[in-house]
Amino acid sequence: MKSRSTGFLALAEELQSYILSLLPYRDILRCTTVCRTLRQTYMSSSELQYITELGGQQLLPVSDTDLDAHTSISKRLQLLRDKAHAWFKFDIHSFENVSIPEQYHDAKTSLADRHLCLFNEDEQSAKIFPILPKPSQQRIERDWPSGSLCSIPNADSIEVFMDPAQNLIAIACMIADETLEMDDERLYIDLGTLDGDGGVHPEAAGKTLFLSGLPRCEDGLYTIENWKLEGLGRHIAFRRSLLVHEGGYKFGEEIWFMQIWDWRHSTTSSVSVGQKQSMIYN
Numbered sequence: 001m002k003s004r005s006t007g008f009l010a011l012a013e014e015l016q017s018y019i020l021s022l023l024p025y026r027d028i029l030r031c032t033t034v035c036r037t038l039r040q041t042y043m044s045s046s047e048l049q050y051i052t053e054l055g056g057q058q059l060l061p062v063s064d065t066d067l068d069a070h071t072s073i074s075k076r077l078q079l080l081r082d083k084a085h086a087w088f089k090f091d092i093h094s095f096e097n098v099s100i101p102e103q104y105h106d107a108k109t110s111l112a113d114r115h116l117c118l119f120n121e122d123e124q125s126a127k128i129f130p131i132l133p134k135p136s137q138q139r140i141e142r143d144w145p146s147g148s149l150c151s152i153p154n155a156d157s158i159e160v161f162m163d164p165a166q167n168l169i170a171i172a173c174m175i176a177d178e179t180l181e182m183d184d185e186r187l188y189i190d191l192g193t194l195d196g197d198g199g200v201h202p203e204a205a206g207k208t209l210f211l212s213g214l215p216r217c218e219d220g221l222y223t224i225e226n227w228k229l230e231g232l233g234r235h236i237a238f239r240r241s242l243l244v245h246e247g248g249y250k251f252g253e254e255i256w257f258m259q260i261w262d263w264r265h266s267t268t269s270s271v272s273v274g275q276k277q278s279m280i281y282n
Contacts, residue, residue, distance in 0.1 A: 009037050017045040025055030046074040053080045096132055112164055115140060119160040124149060126160050128194060140164050140194045149173070151190055151198060151207075159229035161236070167193050168201060170209075170236055170263075172229045187211050189229070189238060191263060206267040209236065212259060234264045 008016065020028050020041065029052055032042045042048050050073050054061055057080065071079075098116060104127060107120040114137065118127045126144040133139050149157040150173040159172040168191065175186045189209040191201050200207045228239045239258040259269035 009035070013041050013044065016041045017048055020045075021047055021051060025052040028052055046072075046077050050077045050080070053077060053084075057084060098131060101127070108160075110162070112162055113137075115162070115164045117160070117162040119157075121156075121158065124157055126157075126162075128162055128164070138164065138167075140167070142194060152188075155188075159227055159238075161229045161231050162194060163231055164194060166203070167195060168231070169194050170229060170231060172227065172238060189236070189261075203264050205263065205265055209238075209261050209263060209267050210269075211238070212269050231263075234262055236261045236263050 008019075011019075016038070020031060020038075023031070028042065028048055032039045051061075059080075100116075100118070103123055103125065104118040104120055106122075107118045110117045111131075114131055114133045115128055116131050120126070123146050125146045126149060127142070129141040130137075130139040149160065149171050152173065152175065155173040155175045157171050157173050161170040162168070171190045171192070173188055173190060175188075188211065191204045191207055191209065192198060193201050226241045230237050230239075237258055237260045239256060242255045242257060261267070261269050
């Protein structure tokens with residue numbers, strides 16, 4: 001006659017799993033070696049395996065995130081395991097020596113979708129070419145010679161963002177017109193295709209993204225100290241760092257101001273954020 005389980009082993013499997021989930025991950029693993037019942041409880045519970053996988057990778061769980069709210073435990077467990085094993089798929093023998101033209105030795109560089117993107121602000125030129133592309137991947141190789149990036153006369157390109165996956169190039173330009181009092185009136189962002197001839201990107205809401213007016217200052221004027229143009233999917237962001245100045249002095253406030261566009265659906269910014277900091281300059 002088969003003996004009947006008592007105590008902890010007599011509990012429902014769901015309750016066993018809940019109690020085990022309160023233990024440190026090392027103790028959970030020790031419990032799986034006690035008997036077949038606890039081993040089966042562990043193997044049937046994605047949550048217990050998720051806890052031990054986090055502990056084994058020396059990671060901490062983060063609660064109250066969008067990922068937690070919309071992604072199941074089993075999916076999160078699979079993501080953890082995939083990331084843990086990613087290095088085993090890395091081919092250390094896949095490398096390539098890349099020769100960069102002399103004019104781009106001091107250029108801004110970025111990597112995107114197995115392409116190297118170069119932008120020389122001083123020379124007003126840019127270049128993109130593939131690095132170790134996949135056989136089925138679209139390859140883009142192109143040069144923008146000096147003075148060909150901006151579509152409006154008397155304008156200089158100050159930042160360039162390239163996304164080969166979307167065949168997209170975004171160019172932040174500044175018009176060299178001192179009669180325009182505000183910096184936001186002199187700036188614009190052009191959208192185009194990496195393999196095109198300057199026309200409108202077929203998925204863009206328009207060719208030019210319009211910038212919102214900067215905050216006004218009664219005691220002085222804002223000048224742009226630095227900027228950054230980035231993109232992710234259907235969004236493009238432009239960040240500006242601003243300083244207040246009056247005469248030969250800069251004082252009091254440093255402000256960073258960022259705008260985000262859903263470039264496929266609108267040419268106006270859908271999000272604008274900023275923050276002030278106290279700074280004093282001579």
